[in-house]
Amino acid sequence: MPTFVYMTRCDGCGHCVDICPSDIMHIDKVNRRAYNIEPTHCWECMSCVKACPQNAIDVRGYADFSPLGHSVRVDRDEDKGTIAWSVKYRDGREKSFLSPITTKPWGSCTPNLKEVEGPTQEQRDSQYLFNEPKYIRFDEGGLHTLESNGLTLKQGVYY
Template sequence: MPTFVRTDKCDGCKGQDKTACMYICPHDLMKLDMDGSETGHAMKSYNQEPEQCWECYSCIKICPQNAIEARPYADIVPLGASVQPLRGTDSIMWTIKFRNGTMKRFKFPIRTTPEGSIDPYGGKPKADLSKIAEPGFFNHNEQNGYRAGDPSELICK
C-alpha cells in the first residue's frame, strides 16, 4: 500500500529545497508543499501519486523525523498492526506491532559502502574475444536452436 506523511511529525527537512524523501524516492513521487496550496499544510512533504508507489520503503527509512508510514497489505500486516523501520548510522531497526499489542524489534546491520569504492571487475580476467567460438563460450549445437557465436556480431565500444 502507498506511503503517507504524518503532517504533525514532518518538518519539511527544515525548509531545504529538496527533502530527504524527495531525494531518495525512485519514482519521484514525494513532493514538498512549500506554501500549503496543495495539501493545506505548508512546508510538509506528501506522496503526490499514492497509486504509483512501489512500496520500497526508501522514503520511510530515510525520513529523519519518522514522519512517513505505509499502509501495508492485510495479508502481510493484519489490520491494526504496523511495521516501522528506524534507520541509524550503522543499523536499521524494524519495529513490528501486532494487533494484540505485542511488539517485536529486529536490528540488522547496514551493509552499504561508499560510492565508487567497489571494483566490480576486481580479480577477474580480462575478456578474450578470440575464445568466443570455442566450446563453452556462448555456443551450443545447431540442433538445439543455437549456433556458434560470431565475434563480429558483438557490440564493442
C-alpha cells in the same frame, strides 16, 4: 506497502524527495511538509522511510505482512549501523526485525570523473556502461556470485 507521511513529525527537509526513485514524494509549498502524491505508484522500495531523519514516514502494510489495525515503524540508527522494523499489532503484541545498514554514504560510490581516463573506442562500442562496476559485468568469467566477490555469510547477512 505504500508510504504515508505524519505531517506533525515532518520538518520539510526533503530527504524523501531527493531519494524517491518514482518521484512521488513532494513538498507541499504552503505547509512545507512532505507528502506522497500518488500512493498507487509507490515502488515500495522504502528508501524514503529509511532516509527520513524525523521518522515521519510510515508504511501501510499488506494483510499478508501484518493484519489490519497494525502500525509499522522504522528506526534507522546510524551510530549502531542498524535499521529496526517494528510491527505493533492491534492486540498489543509487537515484533521487531533488526537489519544491518548495507548502504554507503551518498556520493561515496561515484568516481571522480575528472581523474578517470575517457573510454576507449572499444568501450564506446561495447554494450556495457563506461563506469559499470566490475562486480556486475559478465565479460570477466561469467555470472558473479556473492562469494566470488569476497563476501562472506555472517549471521544470515553477507558482508
